[in-house]
Amino acid sequence: MKRRLTYLAILLFCTSAFAIDLQQAKAQGLVGEANNGYLAALAPSPSAEVRQLIQTVNSERKESYQRIAVSNGLTLTEVSRLAYKKAIEKTESGHFYQSPSGLWVKK
Template sequence: MRNILIFIISMFFALSAYALDLQQAKDQGLIGEANTGFVAPVTSRPSPAIRDLVNAVNRVRQEQYQKIAVTHGLTVREVGHLAHKKAMEKTEPGHYYQDPSGMWVKK
């Protein structure tokens, strides 16, 4: 389990190509950490650029979660939930994350 969490944390650093744009979107309250371990738009009508960023980040996460799942005998969903727990801890003040019921919470 510890190895999975370490791998998930390192996966977040692997998103450095998206970090600046993702960081800006999070700073502006446009994107948050969904309770699935993926990112999602916080607004009901995201711009095409935000939708594209969400899709790009989530494609990378999906690939990483799949690798972790296969390696550790878990489902992608289980890996996503583990990643969500870690993402909630790392969410910066003022940024959004979803609680287990799906409600957006500003940290």
């Protein structure tokens, strides 16, 4: 039993060690800042790992946007638009963001 638990712990550690993070995904051109204030895949068929990353980041962002909206008397859409503008400012050179018209731009 102890050996199984050790094996399981090693397996879980290895899986998380290989998981891609947001900055790596941006640097590799896999994701970018979409014009709606959320993260989006650049490829039409992203890997499961990239899809999971996008889902996690966007879920966290939505929760944060909702808190900001409620505390400031704004709508979720208004907050996400403001976040989009901030995201463009913070986007590093070589990373992608989506223009207001929907085109992907490399900064």
